[in-house]
Amino acid sequence: MVTELFSSGHTACAGCGQALGARLVVETTGPNVIIANATGCLEVFTSRYPESAWGVPWIHSLFQNAAAVASGVEAALRIKGKLDQVRVISQGGDGATADIGMASLSGMFDRGHDILYVCYDNEAYMNTGVQRSGLTPFGSRTTTSPSGKKSFGNPRPKKNIPEIANAHNVPYVATASVAFPKDLQKKVKRALSIRGPKYIQIFVPCPLGWRHDPGLTYEIAKLVVETGLYPILEYQDGKLISVKTIEAAKPVDEYLKLQGRYAHLFTERGKDEIAKIQTIADSNIKKYGLLKEGKEAQKKMAAEKLAEEKIFTTAELSKCDGKDGRPAYFAYKGKVYDTAGSDRWADGAHYNTHFAGSDLTDALVEAPHGDEVFERFKIVGVLKA
């Protein structure tokens, strides 16, 4: 008889990041949840008959269909009128998510099911003995991407699943690492508070597959973030709303050298490859604004997010016409922008054809430019007609 939601009597290896991650997730969801689990380490180490680590209803069908099984669970709850009381989680490893189950995950996103999908990213197929997956990082060696005379291990970068999720217009997407449990749990909570499809990808070290000391799980899960190799991000409605910033980026070799899967790079020949991995980290840092300056960018993001919450009525907007020292705002597709700082606007007018205080959504159709120009303006709120 199981009483805990995720009991510790499972058979995972010592230091397994995935066991840690799964426990954090289910402790956050609480008991009113149904989980559909893909085949993989997590399924195997938690469900060896006649035991089960799960104190919540849990179903496993196949490797590639957890998102579809969860869709059926969700549909059944909906028709029973129970979707308000019970949350649905679909979960699997990186292979189940990014490779064989990609189509069923895409289908789940596309249909808009009210499901949180959790990917436990240990960067290879561990359950079958450490083979390469679409989320295996560049330069890491696995049994099917071995290093050798003509190989430095995996030749390709990780698939960007969070952005693939975003491309489906899902309302919430986030990455996390088991080194930051509070952040992870906050994200699970936030995800569960939002209706529709959600995606969280958690970095979970695998001491067996990565060949690291089981005592280093936490350290490695922290270093991957501090080097910029695994950006910790949060998107709402496709918009980046938070990133975990780093004080000063650590060089990637500090992270790589702790793991046997990168040992082949620490040779004369491997130097260039480590430099390439450094480039991946550097470009993440730049792309997502992970450094101090990133903090500025983040502040701007947060400010915009806040501003977006200020609601303008049409009447209020019309007062922001730039006359008599009043601010000069205009609306476009539901967002309200400030013209301040633009040399194309003066006294509340744009070339005397368009005027502040109004909704210019329809006017743009005739304009010689697209809506990319609005990136220059600050968002100050949203228009509720």
Place this chain on the structure above:
Amino acid sequence: MRRYLEGSHAVAEIVRLCKAQVISAYPITPQTHIVESLAQMVADGELNAEFINVESEHSAASVVQGASATGVRTYTATTSQGLLYMIEVLYSIAGLRLPVVLTCANRAVSSPINIWNDHQDSVTVRDAGWLQFYAENNQEACDLHLMAYRLAEDHNIMLPVMVCMDGYILTHAYEVVDLPEQSQVDKFLPDFKPIHCLNPDEPVSMGVLMGPESYIETRYAIHQTMMDALNVIPGIADEFEQVFGRKVHCLIEKYRLEDATQVFVAMGSMVGTVKEIVDGLREDGQKVGLLKVIAHRPFPKRIVYEALKNAREIAVLEKAISLGEEGPLLSDVKSAFCGQGNQPKISGFVLGLGGRDITKKSILEVHDALSGSQVDVKFIDLKI
């Protein structure tokens, strides 16, 4: 109520009357008319169900698996490549003892691609742990779907059921069918009561990992249930007759078998053609009969033996072949006679693959071959 309906539409009406709650399917010819009808019924509010459009048959089967495990009545339909693409999930559904009902609109399999009828698709998955019934006509297809839900959800069975109906020949044929009243269906088919389901109030783990110490027992249990179903089915068929006032055959049907020395054995829509041939030959004074097999799984071996034991020449006609061996139904019929004292001549004929017409001439060719020596695999109507 008697209505003139397309086979697909008739089946959709039955699924509506059975109040399926979660329906999921992926389009494939010739299954499409069934699921399109259901989608329309849901859109029109005639059927209170979730209709889940998926990105593949694999997910269609997975969706109904998840929904069934959550305790609601489910439905899916497919054929050919779609059924083959589902195979993994089919086994998993049966392994979890989920009472899913699936219509297979029988169609040939690739390559070469061919959208016309034969039985290679469903026969390929006969070992997956699903009860499998083959319909002769649209009325029978309707009745078998009613039986399918009732049997699948019977607590003594709790296994998925596949109703096979010939693509185009039945799915697209307009026939008069007698559709039951909602009150009759409700009487015959009470609400689905799962034995256990996914529910936070009583958490269970489904689909766990089982080692050598327990896995074989799960297969034993399914097999035993299948064998028990052979005994359960006649009682439920009686109930069917009481409620709907019409007989339903679910295992086999005997046609003019009483004194027959030559017997055809067949499944599905070709039975209709064979019946006509039997009538003609009878008029000529020949002692010919037909055994229609409806339940391919569980295979009613003893009943088949009893029905055939007085025959001297048996012709098994099949729209399928186990390439490199013989027709699967032929093997089953032969095994019914294994160890028995009398050994009739049992010959196998493969015909109608990929939609090749089965004409009266085809059946007569089989009949002519019957008096010769026993053959394992004779292709009929070959153009070579």
